[in-house]
Amino acid sequence: MLSLRTLLFAALAAVTAASAATVTFDCSRVPNICSNDCYAIRCLGKPTTLTRNSPQAEDNRDANACRSPNRCSGNPSDSNSCDEYPFASTSQGGAGASTRCVPSQENSRQGGTLSSFYTRNSVANGDSYSVAFSNASGLQYCSGSCTNSGNQLVRRLPAFAARQETSIVQTRKLLLASGEEALMFEPVSARGSLNRMVNQTVDLREEAVRVVAVL
Amino acid sequence: MAGNTSPLFNASSLDDAELLARARASSFIDESMAGDESSREESGLWNVLRCVPAPNDAPTPQHIADATAKLDAQEWTTNVAVLADERTAKDDSVLVVALKDGKVHKTMRTALASVIEVVCNVQLANMPLEEYIEWKGDAEVFDSRA
Numbered sequence: 001m002l003s004l005r006t007l008l009f010a011a012l013a014a015v016t017a018a019s020a021a022t023v024t025f026d027c028s029r030v031p032n033i034c035s036n037d038c039y040a041i042r043c044l045g046k047p048t049t050l051t052r053n054s055p056q057a058e059d060n061r062d063a064n065a066c067r068s069p070n071r072c073s074g075n076p077s078d079s080n081s082c083d084e085y086p087f088a089s090t091s092q093g094g095a096g097a098s099t100r101c102v103p104s105q106e107n108s109r110q111g112g113t114l115s116s117f118y119t120r121n122s123v124a125n126g127d128s129y130s131v132a133f134s135n136a137s138g139l140q141y142c143s144g145s146c147t148n149s150g151n152q153l154v155r156r157l158p159a160f161a162a163r164q165e166t167s168i169v170q171t172r173k174l175l176l177a178s179g180e181e182a183l184m185f186e187p188v189s190a191r192g193s194l195n196r197m198v199n200q201t202v203d204l205r206e207e208a209v210r211v212v213a214v215l
Numbered sequence: 216m217a218g219n220t221s222p223l224f225n226a227s228s229l230d231d232a233e234l235l236a237r238a239r240a241s242s243f244i245d246e247s248m249a250g251d252e253s254s255r256e257e258s259g260l261w262n263v264l265r266c267v268p269a270p271n272d273a274p275t276p277q278h279i280a281d282a283t284a285k286l287d288a289q290e291w292t293t294n295v296a297v298l299a300d301e302r303t304a305k306d307d308s309v310l311v312v313a314l315k316d317g318k319v320h321k322t323m324r325t326a327l328a329s330v331i332e333v334v335c336n337v338q339l340a341n342m343p344l345e346e347y348i349e350w351k352g353d354a355e356v357f358d359s360r361a
Contacts, residue, residue: 029246057340058294058315068345081346089339104342104350108359111336112247116259118339119219206248206258 020049021121021129022202024182024209025113027142028135032102033083033110035141037131040085040098041185043146045168048185050090051128052118060084060094072101081107087114117203132174132182132202142183143171174202177210220262221292221334224279226269227303234299234327237307238264242360243332263331263338264297274298276312276319284317295337295344297330308356313337313344323348326358333357 027034040046053060065071066082073080079101086092123129136142169185172194176182182202186194194214201208223238225231244258255261270282276298283296298310307327311334313320321344325333336342351357 026249029249054292054339058343061340061343068343070346073346073349080349081342087339088341104346105359107342107346108332108336109246111339111341112243112260112332114341115219115263115335115339116247119259119262120257 020127021117021123022132022184022197022200023114023117023121023129024132024134024202024204025110026134026205027139030102030106030110030113031139032079032100033106034133034136035139036083036098036100036102037085038133038136038139038142039100039146039148041131042141042169042171044098046086046098047092048131048169049128050086050092050131052089052123052125053091053093054089054125056091057089057093060088060090060097063094064097065099066097071099075101078103080104083107083110089114116206120206121203130184132184134176134180134182134204136183173215174211175213175215176202176204177212178204178207180204180209219259219292219338220265220290221295221297221338222267222283222286223264223297223299223309224269224274224282225266225299226272226274227299227301229299229304231266234266234303235264237327238309238330241328241331243329260331260335263335269298273300276310276322279312280314280317280319283312283314292338294340295334297325297334303327306356311337311344321345321348323351324356326356326360329357329359332359 025034041048064084066084070082072082081102081104082099083102084097084099086097169187172184172186174182174197184194197211197214201210225234244255244260247260248258270278279296279298283293286293294314296312303309308324309327309330311323311325323344333347337344347357
């Protein structure tokens, strides 16, 4: 017979698995970062659920166009840092990541957001988490066309060569208790899967904010 | 905190508390928490650095690499370390040491108020030290506020 402690542990594990932490990038602070992330997700089908793997981070960065010295080196200050999605510090990062030359300040801010999120939510190596975006209105790749404006680069491995002409994810809007909205992307093949976000929290500007509704 | 903290080797004339206070005065933490009413101590960036004793009175970057290699990798992030030295009390700068395979990869003199920003990015390979060196340009000390 299972002990009460075992049952409680199993229940806790099930709840934890169903409610992976969510990092929300404020696109008013990092618009170019958000553009790259949205392009990767909406136009290339990159995952929105990532698994932290910091020990792999430097090897991942060396496996795509962000390897040093990267393609953004020497650019003007509005595009002299190399951003990649999925992030280098995840198992999904590395070869095939979508890269974009962005302002150093934006990329640095993003690293701060991610670092803080990992710590505040105790996201350890092997733990999964989700990605969302706030203040993303007006950013082409977060809601509009997937036509490459010339800033996106994806290593031409066969598996990634075919850019998606139509998105394979649909946009869902999270209404937050703070009165703000956040975007998340849901695979067309799993419609409704983000409904589970209601009453969960997302991490926005180092604060856990409750999701009131998912539209 | 495990795995998200890098060592700050203190060979300066400042005590550990003063050193960390100057690093944590960073506006980067405030920007990260924009709109958040919780205290700065609750920021996930608060413990990016923790002080440890320097291996000797005047450590070189390789001394820092050797000392970092002896730290518990479960507790510390060991691909980047920081040295506060005799110069730190004079100009509020420290030496950031990026490490690769236990050896010194790159170093950059950094303003204390910018060191948390640099270290948290290098930890995750979100931005390597090379990109901050390019951002710094001809300046002797990297300062993201400049």
